[in-house]
Every structure is written in C-alpha cells, then in structure tokens.
Amino acid sequence: MTASPTSKRWRFSQLELGQQFKRLLGALTLLAPPGLWLILFLVLPTLLILDISLVPGLRPGESGDGYGLGNYSRVFNPFDAAFDSVYLQVIGRSLYYATGTTLACLLMGFPVAYWLALMAPRRWRNFLVVAFILPLWTSSLLRAYAWISILRPSGLLNSFIGWLSGGLPGVQLPEQAWLYTSAAVLIGLTYNFLPYMVLILYASLEKLDISLLEAAADLGATPRQTFWQVTVPQTLPGIAAGCLLVFITSMGDFVVPTLLGGASSMTISRLIYNQFLGITRNWGLGSALSMVMILAVSLMIALLLKYGDRDSVKEA
Amino acid sequence: MSQTVSPSIASPQTQQVLDVELRQVSKYFGGEAAIQDIDLKIREGEFFSILGPSGCGKTTTLRLIAGFEQPSAGMVLIQGRDMSRTPAHRRSVNTVFQSYALFNHMTVKDNIAFGLRVKRMGRSQREQRVADALQLVKMGSFAHRYPQQLSGGQKQRVALARALVNRPAVMLLDEPLGALDLKLRKQMQVELTNLHQQLGITFVMVTHDQEEALSLSNRIAVMKDGDIEQIGTPSEIYDYPQTPFVADFIGETNLLQGEVEFADSQMLRLLTPEGTTVLVNRSEANLPDLKTAVVSVRPENIRLSQEAPLNEGNCYSGYVKHIMYLGTHLHCVVQLQTGERLTVMQPNRSEQSLTPETPVYVSWLPSDCLALAA
CATH class of the missing domain: 1.10.3720.10 (MetI-like)
Incomplete structure (x- = not known):
C-alpha cells in the first residue's frame, strides 16, 4: 500500500524530468544549426588565424620560424629589427x-x-x-x-x-x-x-x-x-x-x-x-x-x- | 489706445482686462475645419475651461493660444497684442502637456530650469526660482531624480513646476489630470485650485471631464464640432444650458422633443410624438416662436413615487426598467406608459422598495425643466 503513492510520486517526477529534457532538447534543436554554423565558420577560423598569426614568416610552401609574437612586434614594436x-x-x-x-x-x-x-x-x-x-x-x-x-x-x-x-x-x-x-x-x-x-x-x-x-x-x-x-x-x-x-x-x-x-x-x-x-x-x-x-x-x-x-x- | 494693466490682486470678477482673446479664429487641417469662427475672451486671473467631447476642437484651440498652430483665419491676442504669427517660443504662455512631455535626459531640476536656462537667466537667480517652484509643487526631495523614476502624479507636478517657474501670463493645461487615477485626480484638482489662487495667473484648461470643469473653473466654454456652444459660469452652464447638447453633455439629462402645442408669455406646452404632454416654464429661455422644442429635465429634478403625486405639472405613470444602486442615490430608468424612458436620480431612502417592474409615478414642476431650441 505504501509503495503506490511513492511510485506515483516517482512517476510524476519522471514525467517532470522527461518534460524538462524535452524542453531542453527543443531549445537545442533550435539553437544547434546556427550554433554549429558559428563554431564552424566563425570561431574555428578565428582561432586558426590566431594560430597562424603567431608564426612569424609563414608563407605558402614555407614553414615559418618558431612560434611567438614576432608578427605583432613587426607592426607595433619600434625596437624590433623587423x-x-x-x-x-x-x-x-x-x-x-x-x-x-x-x-x-x-x-x-x-x-x-x-x-x-x-x-x-x-x-x-x-x-x-x-x-x-x-x-x-x-x-x-x-x-x-x-x-x-x-x-x-x-x-x-x-x-x-x-x-x-x-x-x-x-x-x-x-x-x-x-x-x-x-x-x-x-x-x-x-x-x-x-x-x-x-x-x-x-x-x-x-x-x-x-x-x-x-x-x-x-x-x-x-x-x-x-x-x-x-x-x-x-x-x-x-x-x-x-x-x-x-x-x-x-x-x-x-x-x-x-x-x-x-x-x-x-x-x-x-x-x-x-x-x-x-x-x-x-x-x-x-x-x-x-x-x-x-x-x-x-x-x-x-x-x-x-x-x-x-x-x-x-x-x- | 492705451493698454492699462490692472494689478493682479483685483478679483477676477470685477476686472475686464483680457489675457487671451480669440477673434473669429478658424483652423483648417487639409481643408477640414477643426474650429470655425471662434470668439473667446479670457479675463486676467480667471480659471477658464474649454470643455467638450474628443474631436470638438478644444485641443486645437489651446494649441493656437500656445503657438503650436497658426490660425487659418482670425486673430489670437495675448494680453492685448496680436500673436497670430508669433512662434511659440516668443509667447508669454506656458503649457502643461497631457503626456507631460518631460525631458527624460534631464533630472527633475534641469527640467524645471530649462525655460530659465534658455532665456539665459543668471545661475543664482535660476537656482532660487527652481527651488521655489519645487517647493510649490512639493517635489523638493525629488530634484535629482529622472522623470522615468517618478509616478504619474509626480510627473504631473514636475510638468506644472516647469511651466510655473517661468511666471507666464497664462498657463495652458491640456487635459492635465487625464492620465491619473481617480483619487489622485481629486487630490490634484484641489492642488490646481490652490495654485491658481496662490499665483493669480490665468489658467486655461482643456478637458473632456465635465465634473472637473465644473468644480475647478470660474468660467467654461463648451465646444462641439469646432464651435463654441455656450460660455458661462459653471452654474449658468449647468442650470441654464442654452442648447440640448450642453444640457446633455454637462451632467445627465432627459431630453424630450416635441411640437409646441400652446405658448404664452409664461408657459409652453409640448406634445411628443409618443403623445406625452409636457408643461414647461419659459422664464429664462427666451425662445422665439418655434414649432418644435426640446425639454430638458435633470434626473435629480424628477420625483419618483409609488402613489399618485398631488402636485400639478408633469406627472406620468410607468414602471421601473433598470435600477442602479449608487450608495447615496438610486439611479433608475423608468419606462413610461407612452413609451419614453426617463432617467431618475432618487435619494436612497430605506422605506422605498424599488425593484424592476415596480409601477411608479414620475413627476416634476414646469419650473424644474427647461425649454430649448431643437
């Protein structure tokens, strides 16, 4: 007899959880395409550019020399030789x-x-x-x-x-x-x-x-x-x-x-x-x-x- | 022609110096007349209301005085000088807008100081005047707030102070209390009256609220369809309306239209299409000999009884159609046997047991109603 209200409550909370999950899923389905788009075509490329910018002298067909702020220094640091x-x-x-x-x-x-x-x-x-x-x-x-x-x-x-x-x-x-x-x-x-x-x-x-x-x-x-x-x-x-x-x-x-x-x-x-x-x-x-x-x-x-x-x- | 300026201490009743005068003013918007051939004389120091339903031209009239509109024809005089072509910023009038129109990028204090600042008044004098104005509207502790942090009633006070601080010859108020709730409106009505008496400035108020106009004004102009129907003191307007429209718009009334059956120097007898005969005194209404006329009888002037009344005059039998309980009064609609319906305002006395369908008699004296031109 005591099990029945408990199981009822359990079922109820399960239902609630299910609803919450559905709501979350709905939001995710709506947000996923633009989110993926942003990550693939904006965030990743930007990080890629950031990565490349840290390799001084990187040209197509040539590997750059080292990794560092050399490119920025060329633009901003007047004491840099380059x-x-x-x-x-x-x-x-x-x-x-x-x-x-x-x-x-x-x-x-x-x-x-x-x-x-x-x-x-x-x-x-x-x-x-x-x-x-x-x-x-x-x-x-x-x-x-x-x-x-x-x-x-x-x-x-x-x-x-x-x-x-x-x-x-x-x-x-x-x-x-x-x-x-x-x-x-x-x-x-x-x-x-x-x-x-x-x-x-x-x-x-x-x-x-x-x-x-x-x-x-x-x-x-x-x-x-x-x-x-x-x-x-x-x-x-x-x-x-x-x-x-x-x-x-x-x-x-x-x-x-x-x-x-x-x-x-x-x-x-x-x-x-x-x-x-x-x-x-x-x-x-x-x-x-x-x-x-x-x-x-x-x-x-x-x-x-x-x-x-x-x-x-x-x-x- | 010399323009005499009388001291502002004189009471508004005795003096005849005009602060605002409209002569044969018309205003057209794209060929449509908003107001037509209006004549208006507003005396110095009086509280003048322009009352009418929406679309009657009352706001246009106020905007013509303020200078936001130019008259299509006629002349607007302020303190005896023609201002018809003078732009708003060179007129000695200030307006309290219906929407308050406070500058939300300025504090309360800066809002009030605006008029003095653009006229390049010195700082110390300006500060003093602003402080006085804040005091006057009891907003001293709100000087550094922004308008969006104020309630409706507080905004109203700031709008008043912003206009008053310039010490205008005429204050123009466009539905000043329209946006406030009932309790606040009553409170602000009292404060408006106090301000008016304290300052002695001419107030011109536009309103559609007849109760507000009756309780605040020295005189009222009732407007309809761009025309002035009647100008008079509140009691003149209420007790002796000159047109059926005024009778109906100011307070509540019953209008009975009919053919003039009989007329002598004291009395008119009307026969309505439904076959009701109405007697009316013609002491005040100096009607020309008309074929038809309208009788106006106020609900509070009609007596309602369950036994046949003894007085002569107008007495009809019918039954109660609707009844509305108003606390001190009962508001009844009585269906006459002849077919007309009359509204009756009856003091609420406990011995009466009025319910719908109760057979009743309604009666009033010929001196308690007015005959008007149809």
Whole structure:
C-alpha cells in the first residue's frame, strides 16, 4: 500500500524530468544549426588565424620560424629589427578614412534623416526612405565603377569643372586628378555608407516625441536651442549607433579603397589582402593584422552594445 | 489706445482686462475645419475651461493660444497684442502637456530650469526660482531624480513646476489630470485650485471631464464640432444650458422633443410624438416662436413615487426598467406608459422598495425643466 503513492510520486517526477529534457532538447534543436554554423565558420577560423598569426614568416610552401609574437612586434614594436612603420601608417590611414567617412555621413545624413522623419509629407515618407536606400540594391562593385567614371581624368567631374570655367570667363579652374587619391576613397566610402547612417538616424528620429520639441519651444527655446538641447540628446543613442556602424564597416571595406584608391591610399583591408593573395604572401603577418582588426572592431561593437544597453536601461 | 494693466490682486470678477482673446479664429487641417469662427475672451486671473467631447476642437484651440498652430483665419491676442504669427517660443504662455512631455535626459531640476536656462537667466537667480517652484509643487526631495523614476502624479507636478517657474501670463493645461487615477485626480484638482489662487495667473484648461470643469473653473466654454456652444459660469452652464447638447453633455439629462402645442408669455406646452404632454416654464429661455422644442429635465429634478403625486405639472405613470444602486442615490430608468424612458436620480431612502417592474409615478414642476431650441 505504501509503495503506490511513492511510485506515483516517482512517476510524476519522471514525467517532470522527461518534460524538462524535452524542453531542453527543443531549445537545442533550435539553437544547434546556427550554433554549429558559428563554431564552424566563425570561431574555428578565428582561432586558426590566431594560430597562424603567431608564426612569424609563414608563407605558402614555407614553414615559418618558431612560434611567438614576432608578427605583432613587426607592426607595433619600434625596437624590433623587423619593425616597419609603414604598417602603423596604414592602420592610421584606415582610421582616418573611417573617421572621415563617419563624420561626412553624420553631417550629410542627419539633415536628410531629420527631414524624412519630421518634415517630409507623411504619405510620401515610406516612398522617400525606400528611394534613399535604393543605391543599396546594386552591387558595391558597380557603385565603385560608377564613381570611377565620374572621377577619372576625363570623367564627369572634370568635364563639369571644365564647363564651369568655360562659363566663367577669366576664371580658370584647374583640372584635377581625382581618381586614385584619398579624396576619391573618402567620396566612395561616404557614398557607400550614407544610406545606412540615414536609415539608423531616421529610425531614431522617427521615435522622437514631437511634444518634447513643442515643450522646448513653449518654454522659450529657440529652434537652435531646441535642436542642441533636446533633439540631439534624445537621439544620441541613434547617432552613436549610426556612427559606430559606419565606422566599423568603412574601416573594413575593401572594394572602395582598392578600386578608387591609389598606391598612396593603402588601407589595412588592402594590406591584409596583399598578405594572403597579393604579391607579398606573408600569411603570418596577414593573420596578425587581421587579429588587430578583429580586436579593434570587437571593441567598437562592445562600445555600441554598451551605449545601446545604457539607453534601454534609461528607457525602462 | 492705451493698454492699462490692472494689478493682479483685483478679483477676477470685477476686472475686464483680457489675457487671451480669440477673434473669429478658424483652423483648417487639409481643408477640414477643426474650429470655425471662434470668439473667446479670457479675463486676467480667471480659471477658464474649454470643455467638450474628443474631436470638438478644444485641443486645437489651446494649441493656437500656445503657438503650436497658426490660425487659418482670425486673430489670437495675448494680453492685448496680436500673436497670430508669433512662434511659440516668443509667447508669454506656458503649457502643461497631457503626456507631460518631460525631458527624460534631464533630472527633475534641469527640467524645471530649462525655460530659465534658455532665456539665459543668471545661475543664482535660476537656482532660487527652481527651488521655489519645487517647493510649490512639493517635489523638493525629488530634484535629482529622472522623470522615468517618478509616478504619474509626480510627473504631473514636475510638468506644472516647469511651466510655473517661468511666471507666464497664462498657463495652458491640456487635459492635465487625464492620465491619473481617480483619487489622485481629486487630490490634484484641489492642488490646481490652490495654485491658481496662490499665483493669480490665468489658467486655461482643456478637458473632456465635465465634473472637473465644473468644480475647478470660474468660467467654461463648451465646444462641439469646432464651435463654441455656450460660455458661462459653471452654474449658468449647468442650470441654464442654452442648447440640448450642453444640457446633455454637462451632467445627465432627459431630453424630450416635441411640437409646441400652446405658448404664452409664461408657459409652453409640448406634445411628443409618443403623445406625452409636457408643461414647461419659459422664464429664462427666451425662445422665439418655434414649432418644435426640446425639454430638458435633470434626473435629480424628477420625483419618483409609488402613489399618485398631488402636485400639478408633469406627472406620468410607468414602471421601473433598470435600477442602479449608487450608495447615496438610486439611479433608475423608468419606462413610461407612452413609451419614453426617463432617467431618475432618487435619494436612497430605506422605506422605498424599488425593484424592476415596480409601477411608479414620475413627476416634476414646469419650473424644474427647461425649454430649448431643437
């Protein structure tokens, strides 16, 4: 008689265990494919690159010499015999392009996003947003080629300048070499990433509570004061997200600096390409540079998440 | 033309200085009129309410005074000066928003100081004014909190302080208590009245809550479909509504429409389509000779009895259809034999045993109802 309630309880707990196991299994089944994907194609390759980066002078067909931080030291340690400042210059230039692109996108993107979110006629809004991101539907390669035809010596830009100086007697505007300069890289990168900036800022500005702007005006703030003391602080998380995203992607972009940039506008992404598939073929160094870039981008993403988090905490 | 400014100590009843005036103001949104040809005179120091159902144009009226909208036609005057084209940030009015519209990236203190800071007031004077304002709304201990850390009632107080600290000529309140629960709303009503008396500033409040408007205001404008139906003191609006809409919207009423059968200088006799005859005094309502009219009789003015009443006037028999117990009162719907239904508010006396289907008599004097133009 006493066995029956015990066995009942036992059966019950068995049932419970079974349910828990099923739930766990369900979660695992859902998570397994993306998890496997991440491990196979992201975590393992990254570890592989980390491993290769620790072998100085590893080239295809040659085994490197030893195991250690030699590749990193070549880039960062000025007291190393193999140190070459050109790598730091390239990293610096990449940072400069990324910063310039981010600033240009912010300065051009904010007014556009502001207009789209707060001033454009409501029923045209969706259409205008789609129209603005239309360039993203074409390949970035095509877009870069389009810029080549604009910026090349006999291209549209120089023809336009020529036409202008023809129209203004006495003024002789110099014909410039645009293609294969830093300016070309900055123009191309800005053109490429502006839609992303606009989209993110638009999403942020669209959520802005109009009554806050009215309240500011009501309290006597001029439109300029309202903009700097209410609109900008209220959309700061969006501004931070847009800037970080443009910074990260423009830093890693390969197509634009390769097609529009010249020998003097070497960036870290081009340099890494050269180490693996280009002339130099130094896999160890290429891997080390890749690790540096992965680290830098991870840092940026951490910043992005932190800002995002703080915002959601504030909202809650 | 000299503009005299009277001292603000004078009581609002005696002075005729206008703080806000709307002259023939219309506002169209995409061809549709939100308000049309409105005339409004709001006196200095008074607590003025704009009351109406949603979509009647009351908020648009307030936004025109605040400067968030420009009138399509007509003129908005604040303290005697035409402000129709003056942007909101150059008007001496401040608004308490329905959603409070507090800046959630600033502390309570910075929110309140915002108006003074953008006007570049000196730091020490600013701090003093902010401290006073915090004191006034009893929020002194919350100065360093953020708005999202406050309850609805506290946000309301901060919104009030943020407007008051600027010492505006006119305070505009857009459904200020709409988001609060009943108990808090009653409490804030008292505080609003106190603030108004303490400061002597003109208050203009928009509300759809007739009870709130009646209990707080010196005068009320009742709006409907972009028009002002009636302007008057709470008792004028309640006791002598000029239109069936006002009678029905302010408080509860029974409206009986019918043909005018007989009329002399004192009395009207109406015959409803159902065949009920209603007598009504025509002392107040100066009706022109109409073919049809509407009689409004308040539920609390109807007497309900189980024996036939002795008084003359309007007396009908019927039975109780519904009954709602309200504690101090009983809210009854009485079905008349002729077919109409009347709402009756009856003091709750224990000797009465009213249940549905109880046959009853309802009666009221001709002086207890009003004849209105249909």
